[in-house]
Amino acid sequence: MRAEILQLAADLARRGEPFVMAMVVRREPSSSAQQGDMAVITADGGYHGWLGGNCTQPTVRREAKRALAEGKPRLISLSPNPSAETRPGVSSLPMTCHSGGTVDIYLEPVLPAPRLLLFGASPAVRALASLGKAMGYAVDVVASAADRAGLPPVDRVFTDATAPELRARAVAPVYAVVATMGENDEESVAAAIDAQPAYLGVVASRKRFGELRETLIGRGVAAKALDDIRNPAGLDLGARLPEEVALSILAEIVKLRRAAAVPAPVVQEREEIDPVCGMTVAVATAKHRGEHDGKVYYFCNPRCREKFLAAPARYLMPMELVKT
Numbered sequence: 035m036r037a038e039i040l041q042l043a044a045d046l047a048r049r050g051e052p053f054v055m056a057m058v059v060r061r062e063p064s065s066s067a068q069q070g071d072m073a074v075i076t077a078d079g080g081y082h083g084w085l086g087g088n089c090t091q092p093t094v095r096r097e098a099k100r101a102l103a104e105g106k107p108r109l110i111s112l113s114p115n116p117s118a119e120t121r122p123g124v125s126s127l128p129m130t131c132h133s134g135g136t137v138d139i140y141l142e143p144v145l146p147a148p149r150l151l152l153f154g155a156s157p158a159v160r161a162l163a164s165l166g167k168a169m170g171y172a173v174d175v176v177a178s179a180a181d182r183a184g185l186p187p188v189d190r191v192f193t194d195a196t197a198p199e200l201r202a203r204a205v206a207p208v209y210a211v212v213a214t215m216g217e218n219d220e221e222s223v224a225a226a227i228d229a230q231p232a233y234l235g236v237v238a239s240r241k242r243f244g245e246l247r248e249t250l251i252g253r254g255v256a257a258k259a260l261d262d263i264r265n266p267a268g269l270d271l272g273a274r275l276p277e278e279v280a281l282s283i284l285a286e287i288v289k290l291r292r293a294a295a296v297p298a299p300v301v302q303e304r305e306e307i308d309p310v311c312g313m314t315v316a317v318a319t320a321k322h323r324g325e326h327d328g329k330v331y332y333f334c335n336p337r338c339r340e341k342f343l344a345a346p347a348r349y350l351m352p353m354e355l356v357k358t
Contacts, residue, residue, distance in 0.1 A: 039072045039083045043144070050146035050172070050205050052077045054098040057140050058085055059109075065135030075141075077102060086112075086137050089130045089335050092316065094139060097125070101143045108141045130313040130334050146206035147172045148291065151229055153195065153222035154214035155181030157276035158237050158283075162211060163188050165280050171209075176200070176222065195225035209287045211267060213237035220249050227259045232294070233287055235267025237279065306331070309349040310338035326350075 046053045058071040066086050073083025075098035081091055090112055101108045113119040113136040116126040129136065150166040152159045155177040164186045166173045173188040176195050185191065192200065195218065210231040212222045219238070223246060226234050236243055243265040251257055268282030269289070304317040313334040322333040326346045333339040342349050 036070075036072055039074055042074050042082055046074070046076065047144060047146075052102055052143065052145050052205065054101050055142045055144055056083070056085055056094060056098065057142075058137055059140045060111075060136075060138035062136040065129075065137050067135075067137045085139055089313075090137065090139075092319075092334060093127055093314075094141075096314075096316065097127075098141055098143075101141045102145075105143055105145060107143065109138065110141065111136060111138045113137075128312050128314075130308070130311040130338070148206050149174065149208045150287075151200070151208055151210040151226065151231065152176070153210070153212040153226060154217070155184060156213045156215045156237070158213040158279045159211070160184065160186055161276045161280035162213070162283060165277075165284055169284065172206070174200075176225070178217075195221050200225060201228050201230075207232040207291070209233040209290075211235045211237065211283055213267075219246055220253070223263070224250060224253070224255060227255065233264065233290055234262065235264040235283055235286070237267050237283075238265060240265065308332065308334045308338050310341050313338075 043053065043055055054075040056073045056075060058067045058069055061067050061069055071084050071086070073081060073085045073094070075081055075095060079095050079099070081095060085094055093110070093112060097108055097110050108125060109123060110125045110127055111119045111121070112127050112129040114129050114134050116128050119126040119136060124138070148171050150162065150171040150173045152162055152173065152175045155175070159175065163173050163175060167186070167188065174190045174192065175185055175188050176192045177185065179193050182191050208229055208231040210226040210229055210233065212219070212226055212235070214222045215237070223236060236246070238246065247260050250260060264286065267286070268279060269286045271278065271282045271285070273279045273282045305314050306317055307313070308315050309331055311334060315332040315334055317332060320332040322336050322339045324331050324333065324339050324343050326343070331342060333342065
């Protein structure tokens with residue numbers, strides 16, 4: 035099982051698909067989970083692996099979704115008595131498995147690497163490629179076949195600026211830099227715009243960029259897209275050497291990334307409390323429902339539903355007391 039989970043995680047990472055790696059890091063009897071049990075939860079809610087009984091899955095899915103939205107790991111503790119498990123840095127949540135016990139699960143979001151899309155084979159591009167790889171970017175370069183040999187190790191090299199892969203919708207943000215230095219400048223800028231990058235910088239003088247802009251407008255490129263281009267590319271560090279230019283550009287990209295690194299809002303789903311065990315149940319995906327006195331109640335598992343329908347008053351009275 036562990037080998038299969040690790041292989042799945044490797045496949046997802048290679049395809050650039052976000053997911054959460056989950057592992058049981060602590061357990062107390064008599065939970066069916068064991069320390070080291072693992073699971074992968076994908077962005078669409080797919081659940082692969084084992085972290086204990088099926089009753090833990092709704093909570094793990096919900097917390098994994100939050101970890102992906104925030105881009106930060108989470109440590110959750112599922113316990114029959116959550117208030118007794120309160121610890122700094124740990125989210126204490128109710129355990130509804132009838133086996134009881136406590137399970138601590140670490141959730142690590144794995145997000146696709148940001149993509150650095152470079153046009154040209156100039157010294158600035160080579161420096162950007164090397165520094166970008168060192169900073170964890172996936173690096174793609176568009177360069178002529180004759181220039182490929184002089185490039186440092188990168189993820190992909192394209193000889194055609196119109197390759198469909200360059201315009202493919204990417205999960206991770208794309209940051210593009212054109213440093214073609216007079217060779218296919220217009221075509222490269224147009225191709226970079228088509229990739230819909232979060233950042234597009236052009237390494238050229240203001241005069242040369244002005245000429246590029248007029249030519250591209252004449253070819254039908256929208257002025258707004260050209261207005262968003264950073265020229266001169268990079269922060270003003272007084273850079274002169276290619277390595278310094280690369281540093282200034284990546285510094286500008288980092289500044290842009292961090293300014294935009296606001297956690298994506300988690301869509302608030304309607305939730306109800308299982309009146310038997312106190313578990314939070316997402317209404318939209320609830321499999322177990324029951325009606326009493328004209329009201330629908332939601333349950334985390336069929337056993338809770340059976341207990342409630344057999345004696346509703348037994349479980350509703352405590353709920354009413356809490357509300358008052």
